[in-house]
Amino acid sequence: MNARRTGLQPGRLPALGLIAAAAAGAALLAGCGSGSKSDGGGTARDSVTMAIASNPSLDPAKAANQADGIALSGLYDTLVRLDAGGNVVAGLASSWTATPDSVALQLRKDVTCSDGTKLTASAVAASLTRLVDPATAAPYIGASFGPNKVTVTADDAASSVTVKTSGPWSQLLPGLAMSWTGIVCPAGLKDPKALLTKSFGTGPYELQSAAPGRRFLLRHRSGYTWGPKLGGSEAGTPPKTVQLNVVANESTAVNLLVSNKLDIALLGGPDLERIGRSAFTVTQKDGGTVWLAFNEQGTSMKDEALRRGVAQAIDRAAFADAATFGRGKVIPSVVGPSIQCSDAGAGAAVPKLDAAAARAALSKVGTVTIIGTTQLGGGAGQEYIQAALRGVGVDAKLRNTDTATWSQTLTGGKGDWELSVVPALNPAGSIIIPISQTTGAAPPKGTNFGSAQNPQAGAALGKAITQVGAQSCAAWGQVQQALNARVDVLPLSTLPLSIVARKGVSVVAPQGGMPDLGTIRLG
C-alpha cells in the first residue's frame, strides 16, 4: 500500500505553499501596511488622533449625531456659535441684530472657503436656502427655525445676511449655531454628492482623505484666523492634522488610548475606570438628558393619578446609578442643566419617592409595558424601573431592544407601550430638542413621544418662542414646570459623557459634550 492508493500524492503538496503565499500576499496587498504614522496618535506631536463612534455625515444638512457634529465642527463654520456658558458668540458673523422672527447678521470680511474663494453673503444665503429646502430633508432644522418658512436674503456689498422666519421663533439666533447650519461653499452646493468625500467649508480644517469605517484625516488650513472664542484655553498651537478614527467599541477606544494610539476619546461607559488619570485629562460633560415618557395616547397613562403613582415608585438616583454607571446626576427637568434657560426650580414639582402611595395609586393599573434601548447602559435603567414597579405590585413587562426598533415603536403613534425611557443625546445643546419631544403634535405626525397635551405648557411655550432674552427664559422655565406638575414626563438623569484627552492635548466641548475640533491645542 502506498500514498497514491490511500489519498493525496506527495508531489501535490506545494499547493499548500501556494495557499500560504497567497494569504501572505493578500495581507500585504490589502493595505495592512498603509503605514500612516498617525495611527500612533501619541507619537507625532503635530497631529492628534481622536476616536469617533461611527462614520460621520460630512454634509452639514444631514447632521444628526455626535460623530457628525464633531467632524463638522472642524470642517464647516457656522454664522454664530455657543460658548461653554451657552452664550451666543461670533462665528462667521461678527455682529447681529435679532428680533423674534429675524436675525440680521454682519459677516466677517476675511473668511475664505477651503478652495480659496472668498465667502460672500450670497454664498451664505444659498447654503442656508438649501438647508431649509424640504427636498434636503434636513432632520434637525426644526430646532433652528421651528415650524416656520424661512427666507434668507443677502447683500454682497454690505456683507450682510438676513434670516427671516414666517412666525416668531426665539431660538432663531442660537439655532444658527447648530452644526447642521454649517455654511457650505458654492462649490459644494453645485455638487452635493461630492460632500461625501470632500469638504467645502470655512472651518479650521479641510478633509484630506476619507476612508469610511476606518479614518477621516483633516488638515489644518493655513491662514485660518476667524475662529470663535468658545471659552477654552487659547494656549498652544492647533495640530497640523486631526485624524478621526472610527472606533465603535468603547473598550477598544480605551485600549487604544492607554496604548498611545489615540489622543482624545469620548466615553460614556464603565471603561473610563481603566484610564490612568496621570496621563490623561478627563472632563465630565452632559451629553443630554434621560427622562421617562408616559404614553398618553390610548393607554392607562392618560390618567394623571397613575402617572404620579409610577413616578412615586421610582428612585431617580437609583435609576441614574443603574443607567449611567453611577456618573449621571438627577435632573430637575427634561432640559439639561447646562443648557440656557434650564429651570432648576422645576424639580420641586417632580413627585417624591413614596412606595406606599405608588402601591395605592397603581393597584388597578393592569399590565404596564416599558420600552427602551439597550444603547443606554445596556438597558439596566429600564430593568431598574421594571423592578421598581414590580416592587409596588405592578405587572411590568419590559421590551429592551436596539435603538432602531425602539425609536420605531416610540414614534409609531400606537398604544402598544405605557412607559419609555428616553435617552436624548443633545449634541447641539438646544433647548428645543427636549421640549419638542415632550410638547406639540403627537406621533406619527409630530415628535411629542408621550402625546401629552398640557395646556399650561402649551401656553408658556407660546410665550417662550415669541419673546427673546430673560422673558423668553422665564417662559421656558414655565414650560418645564408645567410638564413636571402634570407628570407628563419624569426627568431622570443627565447623560454623562467623559472627554478624555492625553496630557499635552486640550480640547473644549462648549455644548452638549461635543468636542469642537477647532479648539484642539497642543502643548
Next chain:
Amino acid sequence: MIRTEPITAGARPWQARAGGLLGAVLRKAAGVACVVAGLVVASFLLVRLIPGDPARSVAGTQATADQLAVVRDQLGLDGSLPQQFGDYVGRLAQGDFGTSFETGEPVRTIIQDALPYTLVLALVATVAALVAGIALGMTVAVLCRGGRPRLDAAFQALTSIGASFPEYVAGTLLVLVFAIGLGLFPPGGSDSLDTLVLPVIAVGLAPTCTLARIVRRETATVLELDYMRAARSKHLPPLRLYVRHALPNLMTATLSYAGLLLAGLLSGTIIAESVFAWPGLGSRVVEAVATRDYPVIQGAVIVLGLVAVLITLLIDGLLGALDPRRRRSGA
C-alpha cells in the same frame, strides 16, 4: 472489459472526458445560479423582516411625518414590496448594489474597501490554523504513538478548552496581556502589519485546536497503515517520513475543514473586528443592521455568500486535483 466511467456509445474517451467535464461545470454553474437567486431573494426579504424603519433611522427621532415622507421617497422605500424588489433586481442586473441609506456611499465602494480586510483576516487565520493545527496534531500523534497517555490527556484537555474558548474572551485577554501589559503588539487598528497578529490569534485559536484534534486522530490512523510501516522499516529521516509520507493522507479531512472554516470566518470575524477596530465588512454589516441600512446588508450578504460559494468550489477543485479517488469518482 469493464468500464469504470460512463462513455457515450461511439464517442472517443477524450470526448467523453470533455463531455463529463462540461456536465460537471454546467452542474456547478447551475448550483451557483440557484445560490445567487436564493441570496438575492432572501437578502431582500430578510432585511425587511427586521423591526425598525430605515427612514426613521436616517432622519432621526426628531423628524416630522413630512420629513420622513421625503426621506422615504429619497430612499426608494415608498413603493410596494414587489416594486422595490423589481427596482432592486434591475439595479443588481447592472452591477449596482445601490447606495448606503446612512452615508450615501455606493455599496460597491463600501464592499471594495472593507472586504479585503475581512478576507485577509479570515485567510491568514485559516492558514495559521492549518499550519499550527497540523503541526500540533501530528507532533502529539507521533509522540503518543504507543505510550505517553499523560501527554495525550493534556493535549485533549487543552485543545478542548481552546476549541470552546469564545472569540471575544480570547481577544480581550490577548489585548490585556500582549498589547496593554507587555506592549508587544498594537491593541487595534489596521495601519501596520503587526495589527494583524492579535486578531488572527483571537480568530484562529479555536479552529487551531479543533484542527489539531482532527489531525491527531487522523495521524494516529495513518501511522498504523502498512505503507507507513514499510517506510519506517527503511529508516527514513523523521521529517521525510512524516511530512512526505504521512501528511498527504491527512489533507483530505484537513482541507475540507479548512474550506468550511474559511467560509465561516468570512462572516464570523465580526466580534474580532469590533474588539480590534479592524475595518472589515463584518463591522460595516453590524453598523448597517443597527441602522437598518438595507442596501449595505443586502450587498454584503450577496457578496459574502458568493465568496463562500467560490471558496467551496475552490476547495472541491483542490481536493479533486490532489485526491486521485475523487478524480476517479468525478466528485
